[in-house]
Amino acid sequence: MTMIVEASAVKPANLKADHLAQDQSTTTTVGEISSPNPRMVCRDINVWYNNNHAIKHVSLDIGKNEVIAMIGPSGCGKSTFLRCLNRMNDTIPAARVEGSITLDGQEIQDKGxxxxxxxxxxxxxxxKPNPFPKSIYENIAYGPRIHGLTNSRAELDELVETSLQRAGLWKEVKDRLDAPGTGLSGGQQQRLCIARTLSVSPEVILMDEPCSALDPIATAIIEDLIDELRQQYTIAIVTHSMQQAARVSQRTAYFHLGDLVEVGTTDDIFNQPKHKLTEDYITGRFG
Amino acid sequence: MTNTATTGGARRSPQAIVEASLKRRYAAERRFRLLGAGAVALGLGFVLILFISIVSKGYTAFFQSYIELPVTFDAELIDPQGVLREGGLDETEIAQQLRSVNFLKLARDALRAEFPAVSGRTQRRELDALLSPGAPLQLRRMVTSDAAVIGTEQSVRLLADDDVDMFMKGRATPISRLDGAGVLTLEGDLEKIGGELVVRVTDDGLLPLLERARARLHDQADRLERQQAGLQRSRDAQTARLEQGGLGAEQTAEAEREAARNARDIARLETKIQALRAEAEGSDALLLGADAPSFLLRIKDGLIKLLALEASAARAELLVPPVSTAPAEAGTWETLELSIPEGARRLTDQQLAWVLRLQHEGLLSKRFNVPFFTNGTSREPELAGIAGAVLGSFYTLLLTLLFSFPIAVGAALYLEEFAPKNRITDLIEVNINNLAAVPSIVFGLLGLAVFINFFGVPRSTPLVAAMVLTLMTLPTIIIASRAALKSVPPSIREAALGVGASPLQTRLHHVLPLALPGMMTGTIIGMAQALGESAPLLMIGMIAFIVDIPQGFTDPATVLPVQIFLWADSPERGFVERTSAAIMVLLAFLIVMNLTAVLLRRRFERRW
Amino acid sequence: MSPSLLLFIILAAMALAYHLGRKRAIGVAGGLKKINRLHSLPAYYGFYAALWVGLPTLLLLLFWAGLQDHILTALTLAELPAETMANLSEGQLSLLVSDIRNLASGNLMGREPSAEVEVAAAHYLRLQGIANITLWTLVGAMALAGMAWAWQRTTPSFRARNRVESIVMILLILFSSIAILTTLGILLSVLFESIRFFQKVPWTEFLFGTQWSPQIALRAEQVGASGAFGAIPLFTGTLLVSFIAMLLAVPVGLLSAVYLAEYAPRAVRTWAKPVLEILAGIPTVVYGFFAALTVAPFMRGLGESVGLDIASESALAAGLVMGIMIIPFVSSLSEDVINAVPQSLRDGSYALGATQSETIRRVIFPAALPGIVGGVLLAVSRAIGETMIVVMAAGLAANLTANPFESVTTVTVQIVTLLTGDQEFDSAKTLAAFALGLTLFVVTLILNVIALHIVRKYREQYD
Known part of the structure; x- marks a missing residue:
C-alpha cells in the first residue's frame, strides 16, 4: 500500500520572515511513513536553527523492534531529526522544534x-565515542546510579555485567573494569557507550552515525550488535553509509535538504527507489 | 513494555523507578542551581559592599570646611618698610621679606575678633585650634601673589582644622535637636565664658531631657551587661575545661589566672552597672559627667552646657553668651544632644559651641576641596592632597610604558614569529608564564638588590619604580602580544613573503599593524596593573614621606597606591575620608583604562 | 649636564645620522632616479648609519651611568686620611658617603658638615666634572666614528637592509631574553643576600625555629643583639591566612564559574561576568584598606556580640578579604576549564537522562578536575605572595597559632617590615628579609610550575 502524505500546508505560527516561507517543502514524502506497530509517531516536525529551517514538515513512524535507517547527503537534517526523538535539541539554545512526537502514544514535545x-x-x-573520563565500570554504572535503578552493589555489579555482555564487550574488559574507559580502542569505546545506554533499559536507541569514527572491523562488530539488539529494542540509526543501512535496517528513510523524500522497506529503497532524488543518491550520482 | 528490568523479573520497571526518583532529583537540581546563583550573588554583593563602603567613607573628602573671616593685613606687621608695596621684587626676595612675618597671629586675631568674650590662655588656645595650621600659609600666599592686600581688610576663607571638618561632615558626633517647651530663664553672669548659671524652665520643661539622659544611662548599663555576659560565658567555658581536667600544670595555672582575671572584670563591671542604674533611678539632680552625652541649650544665639539636670531647673555652664538676658518663650530655645560624650571626642563642648555659633552665622561652610587635587601630602589631613602622588604615578607609568611596550612587542615578535622551537625558547616560554605568577613583592626585592644597591639607581624615584614595574608587567604584555600575533592568519604572511618582502619586513609592515590593537589592549591592562601596584614599590623607597610634588623622573616621589597605604596607616580621623577619596580617584583611573582596553578590543576585533 | 640631556642629544644625532646616511646612499647611487642601483632602499642606509651612531654611544652612556658613582666614591674615599677610614664601621662609612654626596649635590643637611667631608665633597665635585667632560668627549668621538664608518661603507652593492635586519633581530633576541635575565636576577639577588644571612643565622634555626623577633643591633657587643629568626610562626601565619582565603574563594569561585558557564541566562552572564572581574582589577591596597577599616571592625563587633574575642588585626579578616580578591581569579580559571570539557561528554550524560546538576557534578567536575586543581594551585600561590592585604590587616605579632581570631603575621608582612625602616643593609634583619624572599620565591615557583604544567596537560587532553 502506498500512501502519499502531503506535506502539511500549515505554516508554523511564529514563522516571521516571508523568505522563510519559501523554504516550505514543495516535495511530498513518497512511501509508507506509518508503521503497523509504531513505537514512536512523528507528525509534521519542523526544526529551526535561528532562522535556518533545518527540518521541514517531516512525518515518520518508528516501529517496534525494527531498525530504521536514516540516510541522505550531509547536512540533510537526518541527525537533527534523530535528536528530536529524545529532545537532545533542547541542549542547543538556538534550536526550535515544532510538531508532534509520541512515544507509546504519549506526546513528548509538550513543554511540560x-x-x-x-x-x-x-x-x-x-x-564519536564519548566515554566519560572514568573507569569502565563507572561509565556503565553512571546511568543506573543517577536514576537509582539498583539497590545494592551486587545488583549494580550484575547490571554492569549484563549491559557489557549485551554490548558484546564483557569478555574483553571483564578483567579490567577499573581501567579508564578512555583507554579502550575506538570500537570498544563505542560499544562501551552502547552498553552505557543499555544500562538504563531504554525502549528506543538512537544511533547517530555510530561507526563513522571506526575502522571496518570495529564497524562489522557494531553492525552485528545492532542486529542482535533489534530483538529487544527499537533502533533508529543515522548513517552516511548506504551499505550499512542496507546491512542493518529493515526500513530506510531518505532525507534531502531537510525534507523526508522517501520511506520504505530497505529492500524497496535500494532496489526500486520511487523518487528521482532517492534514485540519484542510491546510484551514487551525488552524496 | 518490551524490556522490563534487566535483573529479577518481579521488580518495578526502570521507567517506574525513574519516575519515582524525579522529585528528589529535581529538588537537588534546584538546590544546586540556587547554590550557583548564590555564589554569583555573593561575589556581586562583595563588589557592591566594597564600593559602597569606600564611597560612603570617601565622598565627603571632596568638600572641605572653611571659616570665612575678615582678616586685617596689618602693614606694620607684614611690610614695615613698604618694600613689598613698592613692587619689583622676585619670588625669592618676597619670600625673604616674608620669612619672619607672623601670619599665624593674623589668622588667630581674625578668629578671636569673632569671639571677644574669650579670655585666658586655655580658652584662647582652644579657640585657635579651630583653625588649620595651613591658614597662615594661605595668608602668606595671598600677600605673595598680590602685595596690594597689605594694609587692607579682606574677607578670607581660612581652612578649618580637620577636627572641625570632621564635625561639619557629621563624623565627630551625631546631633539630635529637641524643641524647648516652657519659658526659660537664665540666672547668673551672662558675660563670663565658663561661668556657672542656673537655668529655670516653667511647666517641667526639662523633663523630656531628663528622661532622655536617664535612658542613655540605662543604655550604657545595658551595654556593660552584654559585655559582662560575654565574659561570663568565656569564664564558664574555662571552668568547664578546668573541671574536665587533663591539662598540664602550666596550662592549668594559665587557665586559672585567666579565670581569676575574668572574675575580677565581671565584678568591676557589676559595680559600674549598679552605679549607672542608681544614678538613672535616683531622685537627685542628674549629673552629666564627661562620659555622658552632652546637652547644649541654644538660646538667643548663645550656647549653654547643662551640668546637672532636674525637671524644672538645671545647673549649666556658659559657652557662648546670648545676645539678650530676657526669658525665652517656649519654642524660641532648643536643646542639642551630642550623643558621643565629651571625653571621647576630639573637640570639647566649648569648641563645638564656637563651631555651632560660626555655622549659625554662616561663616563656617563646606566648599569644593580644591587643595585635595593640588597639594602634595601633609601630616595634616586638611592640607593633604593627591597631586604629588598622581604626578608620581604619571611619571612612573609613562616610563614603564616607554620601557615595557617596545621590549614586550620585540620579545613577542621574536618568540612568536622567528624563534626556532627548541629547548631555549621553551625555557623562555615557561619562564614568562612563571614570571606572570611570581609574587610582586619579589620584584621589589630584585629592584632593591640589583637596581638600587648594585647599579646605584636613585631610590624613591619614578625611574627605579618604572624599572621594577616594567619587569613585573612584561610577562602580561608579552603574553597578550603573542596572542595578538597568533590571531593574524598565516595567509597574510604568505602574501607578503610572496611579493618578495623579507621576513622582517613581512612582520613589521603587515603582521604587526594587524596585531597592534591586541597588543595595545594587553599593554593597557598591564599599565592598569602597574598603576595599582604597591607592594614592590614599598621595597624601593617609595614610602618616604615626600611633600614636594615631583618635577621629573629622578625626583623623589611616591605613587597613588602607596600614598593610599600611607594615609590608611595614619591615625587621624580625617585621613580615613581622604584615603577613601584617593581610592576613588585611583579606581576612576583604572576604570577608564580598562574601559579603553575593552573599547579598543571591540573596535578592532576582527574575525578572520 | 644630566644623562637625560645627553640621551636627547644622542637621539637627535641618530636622526641626523639617518638623514645623512640616506642622502649619502642617494648620492652614491647617482641621484633619486637611479636608486634602483642600490642594493637596499636608501632608508636602510640611513638606519644603518643611525644604528652605528646610536648603539655604541647609548651602551656607553648606560655603563657610565651605572658605574660613575661607584668609581667616583671609591676615588674620593681613597683621598681621605687613612686614619679616619680605619676607624669607621661599615654603617658610619655609608653615612659618610651619603653626607659627601649630599653636600656635593647641594642638598641641605641638618647639621654642619665637618671639614673632612667638605674637602671630600669638593674633591668629589671636581672628579664629577672631569668625568662629565670625559663622557661628552667620548660620546662625541664615538658618534663621529660611527658616522664615518657608515659613510664609508655606503656603496651601491652594500647590503644595508640585511645588516639592519640582523641588528634588529639581535635586539629582538635580547628583548626575549629579558624574561630569563629577570628570573636569574631575582634568584641571584635573593640567593646572595640569603647566603650572607645564613652565615649569620644557621638555616636550621631559620626553617625550624619557632621564635621570630628580629631586633636591631645598636651595638655589636650588645647582649641578645642578634634576635631570633625562627620562621615557623611566619609560615604557619601565611598558611592560615591563605587557607581562610581559599576556604572562601574556592567554593564561591567554583560555584559561580559553574553557574556562569552552565546555568546563567545570557543577560546575566554578560553583566555578571565583567562586574565580578572588577574584583580582579581592584588594587590590593584597596582591599587592604577595606580589610583594615571595614571588615576587621565588623568582625570584631560580630565577635563581641556573640561573646568571641576577635583581635582587631585578625587572620580571619585578612583571609576573608584575600578570599574576596581571589574569587574572580578562581572563577575565571575554572570557567575556562569547564568550557574546555567537550560538549560530547555533556551530551552523553544528558542522553542517559541525567539532570543538569548530575551532569555537572558527576561528569563535568571529574573531567575538569585536573584543570581546576591547577587553577586552585595558582590561586594558592597568589594568596601566599599577596602582600598589601596582610600588611594592612594581619598585623606584626608572630604568633604560632591556628586560631583565626588571633593576629598572625606572614612572610610578606615581615619582608615589608624588615625592609622599610632606615637601617644598614648588612644587618641580619635586612638580610633575613631576603631569606624570606627566597623561601617565598621558591615555594611559589614550585606551585606555579606544577600548576602551569597541570593546566597545560589538561588543555592538550581536550584540544
Missing part, C-alpha cells in the same frame, strides 16, 4: 514533558 525519564527511555549513541 520531563526530558529526564524520556531520555531514560530513548537512549542515544553518538557519532
Amino acid at each position: 514533558i520531563d526530558v529526564v525519564p524520556l531520555r531514560a527511555r530513548v537512549g542515544m549513541v553518538f557519532q
Whole structure:
C-alpha cells in the first residue's frame, strides 16, 4: 500500500520572515511513513536553527523492534531529526522544534514533558565515542546510579555485567573494569557507550552515525550488535553509509535538504527507489 | 513494555523507578542551581559592599570646611618698610621679606575678633585650634601673589582644622535637636565664658531631657551587661575545661589566672552597672559627667552646657553668651544632644559651641576641596592632597610604558614569529608564564638588590619604580602580544613573503599593524596593573614621606597606591575620608583604562 | 649636564645620522632616479648609519651611568686620611658617603658638615666634572666614528637592509631574553643576600625555629643583639591566612564559574561576568584598606556580640578579604576549564537522562578536575605572595597559632617590615628579609610550575 502524505500546508505560527516561507517543502514524502506497530509517531516536525529551517514538515513512524535507517547527503537534517526523538535539541539554545512526537502514544514535545525519564527511555549513541573520563565500570554504572535503578552493589555489579555482555564487550574488559574507559580502542569505546545506554533499559536507541569514527572491523562488530539488539529494542540509526543501512535496517528513510523524500522497506529503497532524488543518491550520482 | 528490568523479573520497571526518583532529583537540581546563583550573588554583593563602603567613607573628602573671616593685613606687621608695596621684587626676595612675618597671629586675631568674650590662655588656645595650621600659609600666599592686600581688610576663607571638618561632615558626633517647651530663664553672669548659671524652665520643661539622659544611662548599663555576659560565658567555658581536667600544670595555672582575671572584670563591671542604674533611678539632680552625652541649650544665639539636670531647673555652664538676658518663650530655645560624650571626642563642648555659633552665622561652610587635587601630602589631613602622588604615578607609568611596550612587542615578535622551537625558547616560554605568577613583592626585592644597591639607581624615584614595574608587567604584555600575533592568519604572511618582502619586513609592515590593537589592549591592562601596584614599590623607597610634588623622573616621589597605604596607616580621623577619596580617584583611573582596553578590543576585533 | 640631556642629544644625532646616511646612499647611487642601483632602499642606509651612531654611544652612556658613582666614591674615599677610614664601621662609612654626596649635590643637611667631608665633597665635585667632560668627549668621538664608518661603507652593492635586519633581530633576541635575565636576577639577588644571612643565622634555626623577633643591633657587643629568626610562626601565619582565603574563594569561585558557564541566562552572564572581574582589577591596597577599616571592625563587633574575642588585626579578616580578591581569579580559571570539557561528554550524560546538576557534578567536575586543581594551585600561590592585604590587616605579632581570631603575621608582612625602616643593609634583619624572599620565591615557583604544567596537560587532553 502506498500512501502519499502531503506535506502539511500549515505554516508554523511564529514563522516571521516571508523568505522563510519559501523554504516550505514543495516535495511530498513518497512511501509508507506509518508503521503497523509504531513505537514512536512523528507528525509534521519542523526544526529551526535561528532562522535556518533545518527540518521541514517531516512525518515518520518508528516501529517496534525494527531498525530504521536514516540516510541522505550531509547536512540533510537526518541527525537533527534523530535528536528530536529524545529532545537532545533542547541542549542547543538556538534550536526550535515544532510538531508532534509520541512515544507509546504519549506526546513528548509538550513543554511540560520531563526530558529526564524520556531520555531514560530513548537512549542515544553518538557519532564519536564519548566515554566519560572514568573507569569502565563507572561509565556503565553512571546511568543506573543517577536514576537509582539498583539497590545494592551486587545488583549494580550484575547490571554492569549484563549491559557489557549485551554490548558484546564483557569478555574483553571483564578483567579490567577499573581501567579508564578512555583507554579502550575506538570500537570498544563505542560499544562501551552502547552498553552505557543499555544500562538504563531504554525502549528506543538512537544511533547517530555510530561507526563513522571506526575502522571496518570495529564497524562489522557494531553492525552485528545492532542486529542482535533489534530483538529487544527499537533502533533508529543515522548513517552516511548506504551499505550499512542496507546491512542493518529493515526500513530506510531518505532525507534531502531537510525534507523526508522517501520511506520504505530497505529492500524497496535500494532496489526500486520511487523518487528521482532517492534514485540519484542510491546510484551514487551525488552524496 | 518490551524490556522490563534487566535483573529479577518481579521488580518495578526502570521507567517506574525513574519516575519515582524525579522529585528528589529535581529538588537537588534546584538546590544546586540556587547554590550557583548564590555564589554569583555573593561575589556581586562583595563588589557592591566594597564600593559602597569606600564611597560612603570617601565622598565627603571632596568638600572641605572653611571659616570665612575678615582678616586685617596689618602693614606694620607684614611690610614695615613698604618694600613689598613698592613692587619689583622676585619670588625669592618676597619670600625673604616674608620669612619672619607672623601670619599665624593674623589668622588667630581674625578668629578671636569673632569671639571677644574669650579670655585666658586655655580658652584662647582652644579657640585657635579651630583653625588649620595651613591658614597662615594661605595668608602668606595671598600677600605673595598680590602685595596690594597689605594694609587692607579682606574677607578670607581660612581652612578649618580637620577636627572641625570632621564635625561639619557629621563624623565627630551625631546631633539630635529637641524643641524647648516652657519659658526659660537664665540666672547668673551672662558675660563670663565658663561661668556657672542656673537655668529655670516653667511647666517641667526639662523633663523630656531628663528622661532622655536617664535612658542613655540605662543604655550604657545595658551595654556593660552584654559585655559582662560575654565574659561570663568565656569564664564558664574555662571552668568547664578546668573541671574536665587533663591539662598540664602550666596550662592549668594559665587557665586559672585567666579565670581569676575574668572574675575580677565581671565584678568591676557589676559595680559600674549598679552605679549607672542608681544614678538613672535616683531622685537627685542628674549629673552629666564627661562620659555622658552632652546637652547644649541654644538660646538667643548663645550656647549653654547643662551640668546637672532636674525637671524644672538645671545647673549649666556658659559657652557662648546670648545676645539678650530676657526669658525665652517656649519654642524660641532648643536643646542639642551630642550623643558621643565629651571625653571621647576630639573637640570639647566649648569648641563645638564656637563651631555651632560660626555655622549659625554662616561663616563656617563646606566648599569644593580644591587643595585635595593640588597639594602634595601633609601630616595634616586638611592640607593633604593627591597631586604629588598622581604626578608620581604619571611619571612612573609613562616610563614603564616607554620601557615595557617596545621590549614586550620585540620579545613577542621574536618568540612568536622567528624563534626556532627548541629547548631555549621553551625555557623562555615557561619562564614568562612563571614570571606572570611570581609574587610582586619579589620584584621589589630584585629592584632593591640589583637596581638600587648594585647599579646605584636613585631610590624613591619614578625611574627605579618604572624599572621594577616594567619587569613585573612584561610577562602580561608579552603574553597578550603573542596572542595578538597568533590571531593574524598565516595567509597574510604568505602574501607578503610572496611579493618578495623579507621576513622582517613581512612582520613589521603587515603582521604587526594587524596585531597592534591586541597588543595595545594587553599593554593597557598591564599599565592598569602597574598603576595599582604597591607592594614592590614599598621595597624601593617609595614610602618616604615626600611633600614636594615631583618635577621629573629622578625626583623623589611616591605613587597613588602607596600614598593610599600611607594615609590608611595614619591615625587621624580625617585621613580615613581622604584615603577613601584617593581610592576613588585611583579606581576612576583604572576604570577608564580598562574601559579603553575593552573599547579598543571591540573596535578592532576582527574575525578572520 | 644630566644623562637625560645627553640621551636627547644622542637621539637627535641618530636622526641626523639617518638623514645623512640616506642622502649619502642617494648620492652614491647617482641621484633619486637611479636608486634602483642600490642594493637596499636608501632608508636602510640611513638606519644603518643611525644604528652605528646610536648603539655604541647609548651602551656607553648606560655603563657610565651605572658605574660613575661607584668609581667616583671609591676615588674620593681613597683621598681621605687613612686614619679616619680605619676607624669607621661599615654603617658610619655609608653615612659618610651619603653626607659627601649630599653636600656635593647641594642638598641641605641638618647639621654642619665637618671639614673632612667638605674637602671630600669638593674633591668629589671636581672628579664629577672631569668625568662629565670625559663622557661628552667620548660620546662625541664615538658618534663621529660611527658616522664615518657608515659613510664609508655606503656603496651601491652594500647590503644595508640585511645588516639592519640582523641588528634588529639581535635586539629582538635580547628583548626575549629579558624574561630569563629577570628570573636569574631575582634568584641571584635573593640567593646572595640569603647566603650572607645564613652565615649569620644557621638555616636550621631559620626553617625550624619557632621564635621570630628580629631586633636591631645598636651595638655589636650588645647582649641578645642578634634576635631570633625562627620562621615557623611566619609560615604557619601565611598558611592560615591563605587557607581562610581559599576556604572562601574556592567554593564561591567554583560555584559561580559553574553557574556562569552552565546555568546563567545570557543577560546575566554578560553583566555578571565583567562586574565580578572588577574584583580582579581592584588594587590590593584597596582591599587592604577595606580589610583594615571595614571588615576587621565588623568582625570584631560580630565577635563581641556573640561573646568571641576577635583581635582587631585578625587572620580571619585578612583571609576573608584575600578570599574576596581571589574569587574572580578562581572563577575565571575554572570557567575556562569547564568550557574546555567537550560538549560530547555533556551530551552523553544528558542522553542517559541525567539532570543538569548530575551532569555537572558527576561528569563535568571529574573531567575538569585536573584543570581546576591547577587553577586552585595558582590561586594558592597568589594568596601566599599577596602582600598589601596582610600588611594592612594581619598585623606584626608572630604568633604560632591556628586560631583565626588571633593576629598572625606572614612572610610578606615581615619582608615589608624588615625592609622599610632606615637601617644598614648588612644587618641580619635586612638580610633575613631576603631569606624570606627566597623561601617565598621558591615555594611559589614550585606551585606555579606544577600548576602551569597541570593546566597545560589538561588543555592538550581536550584540544
